[in-house]
Amino acid sequence: MRFVPRQPRxxxxxxxxxxxxxxxxxxxxxxAIFALIALALIFFVEIALYFIPVEKEVALxxxxxxxxxxxxSPNDNRLDQTQILVDRLAFxxxxxxxxxxxxxxxxxxxxxxxLPGGLIVVTEGLLDQVESENExxxxxxxxxxxxxxxxxxxxxxxxxxxxxxxxxxxxxxxxSLGIKVADLTLRGFSRKQxxxxxxxxxxLVYTHYGHVNEAWRLFERWxxxxxxxxxxxxxxxxxxDSGDRVEDLAALAQRQGWPIAGSLTEVKW
Amino acid sequence: xxxxxxxxxxxxxxxxxxxxxxxxxxxxxxxIERRHFRSIRNRESENAEFPVVSFDTMPDDWSASSSTxxxxxxxxxxxxxxxxxxxxxxxxxxxxxTYEPLLDRARRExxxxxxxxxxxxxxxxxxxxxxxxxxxxNSRGDGKGxxxxxxxxxxxxxxxxxxxxxTP
Numbered sequence: 464m465r466f467v468p469r470q471p472r473x474x475x476x477x478x479x480x481x482x483x484x485x486x487x488x489x490x491x492x493x494x495a496i497f498a499l500i501a502l503a504l505i506f507f508v509e510i511a512l513y514f515i516p517v518e519k520e521v522a523l524x525x526x527x528x529x530x531x532x533x534x535x536s537p538n539d540n541r542l543d544q545t546q547i548l549v550d551r552l553a554f555x556x557x558x559x560x561x562x563x564x565x566x567x568x569x570x571x572x573x574x575x576x577x578l579p580g581g582l583i584v585v586t587e588g589l590l591d592q593v594e595s596e597n598e599x600x601x602x603x604x605x606x607x608x609x610x611x612x613x614x615x616x617x618x619x620x621x622x623x624x625x626x627x628x629x630x631x632x633x634x635x636x637x638x639s640l641g642i643k644v645a646d647l648t649l650r651g652f653s654r655k656q657x658x659x660x661x662x663x664x665x666x667l668v669y670t671h672y673g674h675v676n677e678a679w680r681l682f683e684r685w686x687x688x689x690x691x692x693x694x695x696x697x698x699x700x701x702x703x704d705s706g707d708r709v710e711d712l713a714a715l716a717q718r719q720g721w722p723i724a725g726s727l728t729e730v731k732w
Numbered sequence: 733x734x735x736x737x738x739x740x741x742x743x744x745x746x747x748x749x750x751x752x753x754x755x756x757x758x759x760x761x762x763x764i765e766r767r768h769f770r771s772i773r774n775r776e777s778e779n780a781e782f783p784v785v786s787f788d789t790m791p792d793d794w795s796a797s798s799s800t801x802x803x804x805x806x807x808x809x810x811x812x813x814x815x816x817x818x819x820x821x822x823x824x825x826x827x828x829x830t831y832e833p834l835l836d837r838a839r840r841e842x843x844x845x846x847x848x849x850x851x852x853x854x855x856x857x858x859x860x861x862x863x864x865x866x867x868x869x870n871s872r873g874d875g876k877g878x879x880x881x882x883x884x885x886x887x888x889x890x891x892x893x894x895x896x897x898x899t900p
Contacts, residue, residue: 466857468780476836478829482758482817485829489820 501624509620513613517560520616524580532584533569541590542567544731545603548596549583552604555670561610574698577606577615589698593681596728600671601678604664611663614656657703658711665715674725679712754813761811765833772840779847783857784887790859796890802858803887804845807868808838809880838883839863850889861887 515523528534535542546565553559561581568574573589583606593599609615652660668678686705702708716723790796810818814830821828842863850858864886868879 466783466785468783470776470780471840476839477832478827480829482762482813482830485821486813486817489817489824493820493823 501628504624504627505620507620508623509617512616512619515616517613521561521580524578524582527580527582528566529578529584532566535567535569535587539567540732545585545590545599548600549603549607552600552607552667552671555667556607556611559607559610563607563610572698575602575606577609579616579619581610583607592684593730595677595680596730597668597672597675597677598679598681599730601664601668601675602681604667605660606664607667608660608663609652609656612656612659614652614660617652654703661703661708661712662715665712665721666719669716669719669721672725672728674722675712675716676723676725677727679709682709682712754816757812757814761813765837768837768841769833772837772844775844775848776840779844779851782847782851784843784847784861785857785859786861786887788860790888790890794857794859794890795893797893799888799890800853800855801886802846802850802853802855802889803884804842804847804849805882805884806838806841806845807880807882808834808841810834835865835881835883838865838881839885842883842885846885846887853889854891855889856892858887858889861885 542565545567546563549563549565553561553563563581563583566582566584567590568584568586570586571588572586573592574584574586575589576584578584583603585602589602590599593602665675665678669675682705686709703711713723715721785791810831814834817830818828821830843861846858846861862885864884866882866884868882
């Protein structure tokens with residue numbers, strides 16, 4: 464038998480595809496697939512949340528706090544006073560299904576949030592900036608408006624789904640819902656939702672004080688400062704523009720015949 | 733300001749470092765692979781005339797004066813880029829295209845080493861050539877992961893009784 468020397472042919476055992484093409488296809492494709500799955504899950508979780516009855520929601524989130532919430536001392540007088548104010552405002556709601564809880568977040572940026580289970584988080588930054596109880600009452604009333612419309616369940620899907628993904632990928636069955644204040648501050652409500660919450664909040668303020676004097680004074684001050692300060696960037700990012708809001712609120716008070724003059728109540732701290 | 737700096741530092745450490753490692757692994761890995769393939773092709777053409785067959789008995793028309801076992805073995809490591817891409821590929825399945833050149837290199841290199849060792853000792857041909865492979869694990873502390881592959885080529889090298897026998 465004759466031996467015929469022959470070189471092995473190239474390209475049989477090795478694919479021609481450039482490694483970077485392979486890498487790009489895989490990275491882009493897998494990212495797209497995962498993003499789609501995550502988005503679909505978030506979508507369904509958020510729809511499902513809207514169908515949870517209020518009693519279930521309260522039972523589910525009774526003692527819950529966001530993961531990264533830094534609360535002030537429970538002996539802080541501001542906590543008691545804010546809680547009292549919320550309770551008084553909620554009294555005018557009539558049949559409020561929530562037992563509202565107030566927590567103060569140790570953060571310098573001014574913000575207020577309505578969270579599941581009737582939890583209202585206000586930041587120290589906000590409390591530092593309010594000059595009268597009436598201003599605070601409107602901010603709180605606005606958050607109560609979100610509860611009435613059940614807006615506060617929005618954007619929870621992301622936290623829940625992300626913590627689910629995290630639990631699956633890391634393999635530890637972390638039972639707490641991975642919802643963070645940092646995530647929640649990113650959620651924005653639609654203009655309609657905000658306007659509706661504003662209307663409800665202002666009505667509570669009127670019912671409580673008999674007038675709406677200074678209710679939106681905080682936003683007027685922020686507007687005057689020409690958005691230059693970062694203090695309220697957080698609140699502004701999740702709430703309507705201060706200037707438009709002041710006009711809308713004034714128009715609303717005029718329409719409803721709510722007096723814009725009346726004696727102010729000092730904050731009690 | 734300080735927290736902003738720390739956050740961006742954390743971001744760089746979490747995402748930037750693996751990315752830099754990945755790019756480094758890709759460029760260096762590609763360079764090494766190209767160089768290796770060039771060397772393999774050159775040596776293959778130098779050794780093209782040397783008979784290497786996989787028959788398990790010596791062909792009848794060969795008459796050997798002496799024989800010995802020859803082997804060539806090579807250990808090739810994967811680079812980080814290949815491993816990451818293969819990891820992604822393992823999620824959906826399919827050809828792990830980044831590993832194919834690696835194993836091709838290992839196969840051809842081990843054959844060449846076997847041939848070169850046989851020639852260095854004055855042998856004229858090799859028959860009954862076999863290839864074996866094994867995985868070197870324990871690149872990670874938990875014993876999982878792959879450090880690389882070993883490829884072993886071995887066969888029976890023979891010296892022909894006369895130079896005449898080589899070209900029948």
